[in-house]
Amino acid sequence: MAKKNYKYYFILLVLLIILAAVEYIKPKPIDWRETYDYSHKIPFGTFVFRNTIPFIFPDNEIEENNKTIYEYSKKNKNKLKNYIFITEHFDIGKIDINTIFNITQKGNNVLIAVQSFNDSLLSRLKIKDSDKIYSTEGEVTVNFTNNNFKENKFTFKHKYYQNNFLSSFDTASYTILAVDNEDRAIFVRKKIGNGYIYIFTNPKIFTNFSMVTQKNSQAVYNILSYLPNYDIVLDDYYKPYKTDNSSIFKYIYQNESLRFSYYILLASLFLFIIFKAKREQRYIPIILPYKNTTITFANTLGRLYLKSKNNKDIIIKKVKYFKEHLNSKYYLNNTDFENSDYSKMAEKTGVDIENIKAICIGYKNIENVTNITDEQLFTFNKNIEKFYKNKK
Numbered sequence: 001m002a003k004k005n006y007k008y009y010f011i012l013l014v015l016l017i018i019l020a021a022v023e024y025i026k027p028k029p030i031d032w033r034e035t036y037d038y039s040h041k042i043p044f045g046t047f048v049f050r051n052t053i054p055f056i057f058p059d060n061e062i063e064e065n066n067k068t069i070y071e072y073s074k075k076n077k078n079k080l081k082n083y084i085f086i087t088e089h090f091d092i093g094k095i096d097i098n099t100i101f102n103i104t105q106k107g108n109n110v111l112i113a114v115q116s117f118n119d120s121l122l123s124r125l126k127i128k129d130s131d132k133i134y135s136t137e138g139e140v141t142v143n144f145t146n147n148n149f150k151e152n153k154f155t156f157k158h159k160y161y162q163n164n165f166l167s168s169f170d171t172a173s174y175t176i177l178a179v180d181n182e183d184r185a186i187f188v189r190k191k192i193g194n195g196y197i198y199i200f201t202n203p204k205i206f207t208n209f210s211m212v213t214q215k216n217s218q219a220v221y222n223i224l225s226y227l228p229n230y231d232i233v234l235d236d237y238y239k240p241y242k243t244d245n246s247s248i249f250k251y252i253y254q255n256e257s258l259r260f261s262y263y264i265l266l267a268s269l270f271l272f273i274i275f276k277a278k279r280e281q282r283y284i285p286i287i288l289p290y291k292n293t294t295i296t297f298a299n300t301l302g303r304l305y306l307k308s309k310n311n312k313d314i315i316i317k318k319v320k321y322f323k324e325h326l327n328s329k330y331y332l333n334n335t336d337f338e339n340s341d342y343s344k345m346a347e348k349t350g351v352d353i354e355n356i357k358a359i360c361i362g363y364k365n366i367e368n369v370t371n372i373t374d375e376q377l378f379t380f381n382k383n384i385e386k387f388y389k390n391k392k
Helices: 002-025 047-056 069-075 094-105 119-125 208-213 217-224 248-254 256-276 294-308 311-330 342-349 353-366 374-390
Strands: 062-065 081-090 109-117 127-129 139-144 153-157 166-169 174-179 185-192 195-200 231-235
Touching (some): 002 256, 047 208, 047 217, 069 094, 094 109, 094 185, 094 195, 109 119, 109 217, 119 127, 139 185, 139 217, 311 353, 311 374, 342 353, 353 374
Parallel strands (some): 062 231, 081 109, 081 231, 109 195
Antiparallel strands (some): 127 166, 139 174, 174 185, 185 195
């Protein structure tokens, strides 16, 4: 049974090795997810931006925050900072919205680079974003209004690009910093208290694909040049594919390699259960029958008496058991070999009367003799055995 199991395990191991080899060798498809994650090197991750910003702010601390802005601000109240949010859809609650306005009033600056906002934030900012996607063959144009920039016009082309703009806002309280190719605002600034809120509607400009492939990283430098020389807090909480630490399965499903390994594990467990669940013959221990040592004991005892040459004692014991047998089975009590009714004994036992006479008379002849020869013992024993053989 164990050898059969090893065969299944070997087949399963070979299959797993083949699957792993195929997964390792096959070309990996390009991951076009818009994660905006600082650790992702995929086209729409922000790994390049994360490693570039220390060169833009060399004298300032760069920090990644993986908590809500409300939780972070409670523990960091003393120093003025630049808060940068880069994501696809900025869906935050009212508490976080209030926190953004509060820290801005105190002199902090907030840069929000997102494609869309939730209604609560739009209402608070008093703006409206484009209610439909506007694009010309995947082309996005950024025209900065500041003519002091070395370069102030940039074009990004790709099928996944979407030109998002602000369709309505209070022009008296907002300053337009950049427009698209149709002069619609895509980058604006609003002063709140002692700080500023910056809104940029095309976050893909900050991704790896835009900064490396499009070679328009200067557009990112122009945007960041509006921020003062404060420490930087990079938001890592409001991301579209943010890992939920409370759910390890969510993290596994978001990672292709881990997801594939997880499927292999489940398949392996399933196959193991199928093969192992087959009915196996339980080991049945060999139980040896009890050995009948009665004959051995009798033979040993017989040899002991024979060796001692006490033939008379053997005859006496045989007669004793013979009388006991007549008494217990045939109810012949107080059998006296001298005055025995041979015919009665023969009738009850079914043994030939001559056999009974030979036993009784034979015993009477040797009862008073001290030395019994072996021949006499054998003759008497032969008559006794004959009786047991023929009795009914």
